[in-house]
Amino acid sequence: MALLEVNDVSKIFPGVRALDQVSFTLQPGEVHALVGENGAGKSTLIKVLTGVYQPDGGELSYRDAPAQFGTPMDAQQAGISTIYQEVNLVPLMSVAQNLFLGREPRTGLGLIDRKRMDREAREILTGYGVTTDVRRQLGTLALGAQQMVALARAVMVDAKVVIMDEPTSSLEPREVQTLFGVIRDLHARGIGIVYVSHRLDELYQICDTVTILRDGKLVHTGKLADLERIKLVSLMLGRDMAEVRREGATAFSGAATGDTDAPPVLRVRKLNSRHKLHDVSFDVRPGEVVGLGGLLGAGRSETIKAIGGAYHLDSGDIQVDGKDLKKPTPVRAVEFGIAVQPEDRKAEGIVPGLSVRENIALAVLPRVSRFGFVSDSKVNEIVDRYIKRLRIKASSPDQAVGDLSGGNQQKVLLARLLATDPKVLLLDEPTRGIDVGAKAEVQSLIDELAAEGLGVVLVSSDAEELVEGSGRVVVLRDGVVVGTLTGDQVTTEDLMATIATEATREH
Amino acid sequence: MSTETVAARPLVDAAKIKAWLPKYGVYAAIVLLVVYNIFFTPYFATWSNLRIQLIQVAPIVIVALGMALVIGTEGIDLSVGSVMALAAAFIPLYLGYGVVAAILVALLAGVAVGLINGILVARVGLQPIVATLALFVGGRGLAVVISEGKLVDIRNQDFLYLGAGDLLGIPVLVWIAALLVLVVGFVVRRTVFGRRLLAIGGNRPAAELAGLPVKRVLITVYVVCAVLASIAGLLSVARIQSSDASSVGLLIELSAITAVVVGGTPLTGGKVRVLGTVAGALLMQLVIATMIKHNLQPSTTEMVQAVIILIAVYVARERKTR
Numbered sequence: 001m002a003l004l005e006v007n008d009v010s011k012i013f014p015g016v017r018a019l020d021q022v023s024f025t026l027q028p029g030e031v032h033a034l035v036g037e038n039g040a041g042k043s044t045l046i047k048v049l050t051g052v053y054q055p056d057g058g059e060l061s062y063r064d065a066p067a068q069f070g071t072p073m074d075a076q077q078a079g080i081s082t083i084y085q086e087v088n089l090v091p092l093m094s095v096a097q098n099l100f101l102g103r104e105p106r107t108g109l110g111l112i113d114r115k116r117m118d119r120e121a122r123e124i125l126t127g128y129g130v131t132t133d134v135r136r137q138l139g140t141l142a143l144g145a146q147q148m149v150a151l152a153r154a155v156m157v158d159a160k161v162v163i164m165d166e167p168t169s170s171l172e173p174r175e176v177q178t179l180f181g182v183i184r185d186l187h188a189r190g191i192g193i194v195y196v197s198h199r200l201d202e203l204y205q206i207c208d209t210v211t212i213l214r215d216g217k218l219v220h221t222g223k224l225a226d227l228e229r230i231k232l233v234s235l236m237l238g239r240d241m242a243e244v245r246r247e248g249a250t251a252f253s254g255a256a257t258g259d260t261d262a263p264p265v266l267r268v269r270k271l272n273s274r275h276k277l278h279d280v281s282f283d284v285r286p287g288e289v290v291g292l293g294g295l296l297g298a299g300r301s302e303t304i305k306a307i308g309g310a311y312h313l314d315s316g317d318i319q320v321d322g323k324d325l326k327k328p329t330p331v332r333a334v335e336f337g338i339a340v341q342p343e344d345r346k347a348e349g350i351v352p353g354l355s356v357r358e359n360i361a362l363a364v365l366p367r368v369s370r371f372g373f374v375s376d377s378k379v380n381e382i383v384d385r386y387i388k389r390l391r392i393k394a395s396s397p398d399q400a401v402g403d404l405s406g407g408n409q410q411k412v413l414l415a416r417l418l419a420t421d422p423k424v425l426l427l428d429e430p431t432r433g434i435d436v437g438a439k440a441e442v443q444s445l446i447d448e449l450a451a452e453g454l455g456v457v458l459v460s461s462d463a464e465e466l467v468e469g470s471g472r473v474v475v476l477r478d479g480v481v482v483g484t485l486t487g488d489q490v491t492t493e494d495l496m497a498t499i500a501t502e503a504t505r506e507h
Numbered sequence: 508m509s510t511e512t513v514a515a516r517p518l519v520d521a522a523k524i525k526a527w528l529p530k531y532g533v534y535a536a537i538v539l540l541v542v543y544n545i546f547f548t549p550y551f552a553t554w555s556n557l558r559i560q561l562i563q564v565a566p567i568v569i570v571a572l573g574m575a576l577v578i579g580t581e582g583i584d585l586s587v588g589s590v591m592a593l594a595a596a597f598i599p600l601y602l603g604y605g606v607v608a609a610i611l612v613a614l615l616a617g618v619a620v621g622l623i624n625g626i627l628v629a630r631v632g633l634q635p636i637v638a639t640l641a642l643f644v645g646g647r648g649l650a651v652v653i654s655e656g657k658l659v660d661i662r663n664q665d666f667l668y669l670g671a672g673d674l675l676g677i678p679v680l681v682w683i684a685a686l687l688v689l690v691v692g693f694v695v696r697r698t699v700f701g702r703r704l705l706a707i708g709g710n711r712p713a714a715e716l717a718g719l720p721v722k723r724v725l726i727t728v729y730v731v732c733a734v735l736a737s738i739a740g741l742l743s744v745a746r747i748q749s750s751d752a753s754s755v756g757l758l759i760e761l762s763a764i765t766a767v768v769v770g771g772t773p774l775t776g777g778k779v780r781v782l783g784t785v786a787g788a789l790l791m792q793l794v795i796a797t798m799i800k801h802n803l804q805p806s807t808t809e810m811v812q813a814v815i816i817l818i819a820v821y822v823a824r825e826r827k828t829r
Binding site: 331372 | 719778
């Protein structure tokens with residue numbers, strides 16, 4: 001008897017098939033891992049299960065009866081609870097109030113029975129390893145403890161299904177163990193758990209079954225113990241041969257290794273940032289493309305942003321061309337010749353309301369102006385050069401960037417970075433969400449730029465893109481460099497093997 | 508093929524109107540109102556009436572210019588009325604040292620307030636509405652303390668020339684406002700500062716990542732806004748020929764925000780419409796004047812203003828979701 005079951009569910013957004021006939025079954029007392037890279041459809045599936053989205057096709061059944069959740073409230077009342085990465089409780093209320101929010105114990109007069117509430121809260125939370133004063137404001141607790149409160153609340157609502165979306169991403173190792181204890185307890189009580197995480201070690205520790213999604217499709221489901229790590233990683237990252245044949249391989253001409261004797265243009269030593277990066281070190285030589293490999297949440301984007309001065313570092317040294325970049329800020333990083341292409345183009349890259357011209361010239365305004373007055377001819381010179389070079393397709397340089405296609409938006413962003421004459425280019429998923437043609441163009445551009453002597457750092461979840469584009473791949477896991485692939489090792493097989501190796505690091 | 512195009516025609520027109528309205532709706536409304544007044548309001552189309560309208564609207568235009576810049580960065584400045592009061596309070600105190608000295612002190616008061624607002628917003632990270640609320644409340648109080656709560660008559664003729672004088676048959680006040688409109692328009696379109704301001708309002712994380720000096724630009728915007736407000740304050744003193752810190756610039760922040768919004772500058776930042784802002788101020792002024800000339804209650808006027816604001820915001824919203 002399945003607890004929760006979806007059959008051939010699809011969800012279509014304008015231009016994207018976020019879920020394509022995905023089936024998923026959760027048994028009572030089962031801890032079911034749901035894995036996949038960004039855009040694989042995990043969040044969409046969760047949102048379908050919890051009533052946030054209505055599926056465009058397929059059916060849902062819950063406790064052997066057809067079900068339809070019109071709103072998140074419906075799903076919750078039916079006994080499906082979700083714990084998100086970000087704790088969604090009320091930070092200014094007390095721990096006990098949060099726990100009992102909406103179903104506070106009452107006194108004979110119908111008023112809230114505070115004493116009873118506090119006492120019961122204390123009893124419940126002890127079981128979750130939270131021994132703090134329950135009258136404290138929730139917001140003053142450590143994130144891990146807050147998450148435990150959220151979990152306790154979820155289970156208290158008579159949950160039959162608990163969905164956990166990366167519950168350990170902000171937890172201390174000790175808290176992770178407490179969480180696992182709670183999960184084992186829920187498991188024994190017959191509650192079904194959907195567990196979303198990218199930490200393979202955790203999955204193998206706690207989960208019974210696994211469902212792997214890729215590009216909105218189901219690629220594998222079955223017992224986790226029967227699935228080798230390497231196989232799991234290749235299922236997550238790999239593309240089918242059919243797909244490769246259809247789209248063609250990447251447009252990279254070959255591994256850009258640069259001049260192996262040249263001093264590094266970027267030297268990164270021992271970057272540390274709490275919970276996210278631990279002693280990350282690597283070099284990039286001029287003309288070299290260094291790939292950063294790893295699963296989602298491994299610290300790739302954080303590394304790139306930290307070098308660009310946009311992510312907090314507790315310690316670490318960064319050198320560009322032999323010069324120390326102390327206390328990096330975005331302003332100083334740009335001065336030193338570092339250009340960052342952020343992962344989220346819309347949120348952190350383009351300024352959608354401004355024109356192609358303004359977007360390209362944005363970072364170099366002082367250079368194209370005199371006494372603070374912008375020279376249109378100088379701006380146009382730069383803008384025309386990059387529109388031609390990157391083959392940006394816009395009706396005119398005055399067109400708003402927000403109206404362009406994804407690929408052209410990405411090119412505009414790259415044009416802005418290149419206009420600053422950088423020494424090092426840090427690219428975070430440069431080909432995500434752009435069409436095949438633009439993808440090939442961006443890939444050959446990366447080759448070209450490296451050939452001109454730029455140092456490039458490339459982050460890509462597309463294993464083939466990473467392997468074919470990079471001369472060397474630094475592999476990260478949980479914020480630690482776990483290996484470097486060079487020369488003949490730069491293959492998808494070696495990449496996956498390195499990602500999949502078991503962590504030996506002591507927490 | 509041909510039937511399709513025929514069927515599609517009205518749709519295209521509707522889309523055109525939708526795109527056209529937020530950009531030019533203000534101007535159309537002004538034209539409509541002027542035409543109505545020429546026919547139905549006695550003594551409307553006279554030189555003296557036009558003079559009065561322009562003189563009255565000039566301080567609002569000046570304050571609204573600064574407000575438009577701040578709103579362009581996705582901010583808001585509630586303290587402009589208090590800045591006007593501060594400027595007004597300092598004028599009589601320093602007129603003894605000469606007109607230039609008095610004006611400089613008034614402007615410096617604006618710089619100081621702008622710096623405080625800017626630092627609270629850019630460095631401390633307060634929300635603009637809260638940061639400027641502090642000086643909205645405290646600024647006027649300080650101005651009243653400085654002026655000892657007195658209404659002071661101003662008799663310095665050189666200073667009063669700013670408020671009552673004419674140059675080539677047009678009031679000096681109007682010249683100054685027009686000049687400031689040109690300067691601000693130029694700054695927005697042609698300077699590094701102007702373009703950075705729009706980028707910050709359009710997408711602040713992107714502007715930061717592109718290496719723009721975001722905090723410096725934000726602080727500068729608030730200083731410019733406050734200085735424009737202090738100019739409006741001293742001009743108001745020169746026009747009414749007396750300084751009363753408790754009444755100068757009262758509620759002007761609302762008129763200024765209205766002018767900006769009605770003029771088509773979105774509150775979401777990233778865009779500043781300078782001429783639209785002037786038109787917005789003119790439209791509201793015309794509405795009030797029309798109502799007064801037809802002997803309608805001030806309360807009616809207020810309700811009509813409210814309707815205009817709602818229409819302006821609605822039209823802008825329509826375009827965004829298009």
